[in-house]
Amino acid sequence: MKPIAQVKSSSQWGKIIEYYRECLIQENRQGYTLKKGQLEPFPKEDISSFVLGETSLNFNFGERLAHTPMAKFLNRSFDNPKARLCFGYSFFAPSVNEVTPLIYVHVEIEKADNNSFNLQVTEAEDIVVSRAFLDDLEFSEGESDELATTSLPKSRQDLDTTKNLLFSKIDNAYQRKVPRVQSRKKISAGTIYDYPAFFTVEKTVVTKKLIQDLDELSNKNNWEKVSPALKQLLSVFPEHDYPKTQDLKQDMGVYVTAVNQHQLRAVQSVRKEPAVVITGPPGTGKSQLVLNLIIDAFLANKKVLFASYNNKAVDVVMERLQNEIEFQGAVRTGNSSNKRVAAAQMKKALNHINTQKEKYDLSEIQSAYLKAHQNAVQAQDELDKLRELIGLLESHEQEKTLYLKYLPKKLRQLAKKTTPKRYKDTEFEKLQSVLSKLREGALEIKQENLALTQELHHIKTKMPSDYPLIAEIHRMEQQWGVFGDDFVQNNDFEESDAFLEHLENWSNLVFLVEKKQDYKVSSKKVEQLLSTLSKKRKAAQESIIEESDIVSKKHSLDNLKELYRESLLLREHFVKFSAKENSFWYRFRNLITFGSFFRKEMYLLGSFEQRLGISNANLYSESGDIGVSVEIVENLRLLVSVTAYRKKVEFFEKEIARLEKALPDAVYSDIDKLQKNDFENTQLKIKLNVLLSEAKDNQTKTTEFVERIKITHKHNIKKFGVVKALKDNPISEGKELWGIDTLISPVSVEEHVKKWQNLVSFWN
Numbered sequence: 001m002k003p004i005a006q007v008k009s010s011s012q013w014g015k016i017i018e019y020y021r022e023c024l025i026q027e028n029r030q031g032y033t034l035k036k037g038q039l040e041p042f043p044k045e046d047i048s049s050f051v052l053g054e055t056s057l058n059f060n061f062g063e064r065l066a067h068t069p070m071a072k073f074l075n076r077s078f079d080n081p082k083a084r085l086c087f088g089y090s091f092f093a094p095s096v097n098e099v100t101p102l103i104y105v106h107v108e109i110e111k112a113d114n115n116s117f118n119l120q121v122t123e124a125e126d127i128v129v130s131r132a133f134l135d136d137l138e139f140s141e142g143e144s145d146e147l148a149t150t151s152l153p154k155s156r157q158d159l160d161t162t163k164n165l166l167f168s169k170i171d172n173a174y175q176r177k178v179p180r181v182q183s184r185k186k187i188s189a190g191t192i193y194d195y196p197a198f199f200t201v202e203k204t205v206v207t208k209k210l211i212q213d214l215d216e217l218s219n220k221n222n223w224e225k226v227s228p229a230l231k232q233l234l235s236v237f238p239e240h241d242y243p244k245t246q247d248l249k250q251d252m253g254v255y256v257t258a259v260n261q262h263q264l265r266a267v268q269s270v271r272k273e274p275a276v277v278i279t280g281p282p283g284t285g286k287s288q289l290v291l292n293l294i295i296d297a298f299l300a301n302k303k304v305l306f307a308s309y310n311n312k313a314v315d316v317v318m319e320r321l322q323n324e325i326e327f328q329g330a331v332r333t334g335n336s337s338n339k340r341v342a343a344a345q346m347k348k349a350l351n352h353i354n355t356q357k358e359k360y361d362l363s364e365i366q367s368a369y370l371k372a373h374q375n376a377v378q379a380q381d382e383l384d385k386l387r388e389l390i391g392l393l394e395s396h397e398q399e400k401t402l403y404l405k406y407l408p409k410k411l412r413q414l415a416k417k418t419t420p421k422r423y424k425d426t427e428f429e430k431l432q433s434v435l436s437k438l439r440e441g442a443l444e445i446k447q448e449n450l451a452l453t454q455e456l457h458h459i460k461t462k463m464p465s466d467y468p469l470i471a472e473i474h475r476m477e478q479q480w481g482v483f484g485d486d487f488v489q490n491n492d493f494e495e496s497d498a499f500l501e502h503l504e505n506w507s508n509l510v511f512l513v514e515k516k517q518d519y520k521v522s523s524k525k526v527e528q529l530l531s532t533l534s535k536k537r538k539a540a541q542e543s544i545i546e547e548s549d550i551v552s553k554k555h556s557l558d559n560l561k562e563l564y565r566e567s568l569l570l571r572e573h574f575v576k577f578s579a580k581e582n583s584f585w586y587r588f589r590n591l592i593t594f595g596s597f598f599r600k601e602m603y604l605l606g607s608f609e610q611r612l613g614i615s616n617a618n619l620y621s622e623s624g625d626i627g628v629s630v631e632i633v634e635n636l637r638l639l640v641s642v643t644a645y646r647k648k649v650e651f652f653e654k655e656i657a658r659l660e661k662a663l664p665d666a667v668y669s670d671i672d673k674l675q676k677n678d679f680e681n682t683q684l685k686i687k688l689n690v691l692l693s694e695a696k697d698n699q700t701k702t703t704e705f706v707e708r709i710k711i712t713h714k715h716n717i718k719k720f721g722v723v724k725a726l727k728d729n730p731i732s733e734g735k736e737l738w739g740i741d742t743l744i745s746p747v748s749v750e751e752h753v754k755k756w757q758n759l760v761s762f763w764n
Helices: 010-029 069-079 131-136 141-150 156-174 205-217 220-225 228-234 261-272 286-299 311-323 336-354 362-406 409-417 425-461 468-480 496-537 541-554 557-579 584-592 596-612 626-662 665-671 682-719 721-728 746-763
Strands: 057-060 083-093 098-101 103-113 116-121 191-202
Touching: 010 220, 057 069, 069 083, 069 103, 069 116, 069 191, 083 156, 103 156, 261 286, 286 311, 425 496, 425 682, 425 746, 496 541, 496 626, 496 665, 496 682, 541 626, 557 596, 557 626, 596 626, 682 746
Parallel strands: none
Antiparallel strands: 057 116, 083 098, 083 103, 083 191, 103 116
16 A cells, blocks of 8 residues: 555545554464464365365264364364464474464354364455464565565465465575474474464454454545544644743643643643644653643543553553542543443442532632632742742752763863853853854764764674675674674774775775685686687697787787677688588689689688787688688687686786785685675675765765864954963863864764863853
8 A cells, every 4th residue: 555644535544544454454463373282283185175265174073083182172162252263274383382374264163063063264364374474584564565465375276386485485584494394293493384284363352343443434434524633643734833831820721730831831732732742751740741631621521531552551540530639520441340340430420410419609619719729820939939049059050060070081170270260141152152053063973974884884783684795704703703803893983084994995895705706707717718729729728828928918808808709700700601611603713713712711810810919820721621710710719718818817816916905904814714705795885885975975074074173263262262261371281172183083073062062161
């Protein structure tokens, strides 16, 4: 289903409710993880027709077989109303005592008499590829969806194909052929129980009812009945300002607990907004807020439903409503015991209302409450002012101590001893403004750098299966220990260029491994070509290498590639010409031209040899034997090919030497421990190139930002008296306040600015 960003129509409403319904169905199926003792094996024979719903199974045990394991199992399944009978087609054991079905169907069971049963696959239900099995293999949600839907078997052939596909998925996940067993006693962790069996799971009545409710709700006609608040919640909130908080003095609401400014704003927002999200860590007063919201809505004659995924949260609110506030208008529902208590509470509340004889004047009660409310607010204001006066000095001293604590050790004594003379408050405010802007810039660069280092670390350590080379390095580490002096795990880069250098080393490592593989392949090709050419020409390989050296000195690799293409065309030409060699017209034409016709053809061959820089004229005669020329052209083609491959080998040797020199000694010396070099590195190289480009941009930003800080230092000395006084004080020398290295890391840049911020804040 295409993602729905917001729900604005009846069709979208139907789709999103149907989506949640499917989620519940899938969640319900994910619980199919069993103990191996819960399986009841069933003879293989031809069970395909039963699984596909084509036939039913009939069991008539009789008195003699009434106590067999299958008879007992079916009796238990039939007698247990909460049990749901299923039939699994092969099972996977993720642990010693647990199994999950690979493919399964739900089965209906009918009992004819004490010892007779009829079983058939539940009508209108598909064969299911187990979600629990896919979860055990740690497939992503997308992979699970694709595998579970595209692999649904619809025929006997499909059934075996799907089973074999799932077997191969298990083998791939374990990187080996997983053992198949056909006895429950032999089931162990990481094995496949390749045998059909019945099993039962517990029916989830609540989930089933939820699925039924969602099925009814998905009707498009229900969209018109949806409340404005829910429609707002399912849509994208339009940008708007929340209402300004009304002062508690003017607020006419009834509050059953003390409220702070944040809680007051939340209550007032709920009164006016269709939907409000309120967040806060534990201990910030969310429970008190809930109590006030419930009472506020109740007094406004509104119905209130308080729900939570946590039963304890509902119990706490209910307990406080009943015991602290003595509010009788709330009932707790949920499980059956809560429902019985709720019914009794409702009856008690109704009886209390019916037996209440004395009548109260609501306006008098409201007037008395408002007067008490105003007195309480006034008393609270006076108390707050007194607390503010008492705590101001204490808070100021605590704040100064905190700023001093955050300063480096070298600067703490400086901060205490060099407190500047009294300057205008505006000077400190402006200086803090300058530093705050610098800090924002430094934090941005620091976060960018951190994101880059984390992404590289994730590639190196968390995603080895996506990159074969990294997976091989991890395997090597298990056998030989740390690769390249902690090259993989290293994620600590103090200097700005250290991370860039590390990335370049990774890029060089990938290229070095590839070049070693290219060198190996090309060297083998040279050996094969030299051997072939030596046999064809009946010459020593040394003489062929001498000819190859002559050709190599005269031609570049690109020229050799072009000459190779020409040799193919020339060979094709002479092969065709050779077919005409014995024809009457060929011999007649050559005769009347006194052999010049043959010489013209051979001139093509001689011309090609001259271009190569060699002469093999002695290898053929002018007798008109065109077959010899075909052999010569083939030898020349092989000579060009071996020369090209030798040039490649030379190039790869130079590249390998260059890359080994560029890499740390510990890294390139460990490369030879890799079992192979032929990896598919395209995706890894793309990732590294992107990271390398972004790291260079980050380094440029850092360098430019450091220059900006240096300029700001000079400017501030002239602009702010407090900075000039500090600069003129000899005690400030050597405290690393004025100098900053251009190659400093983004983390250190941010620390430098923060150091200045804390120093100025301590003085202010």
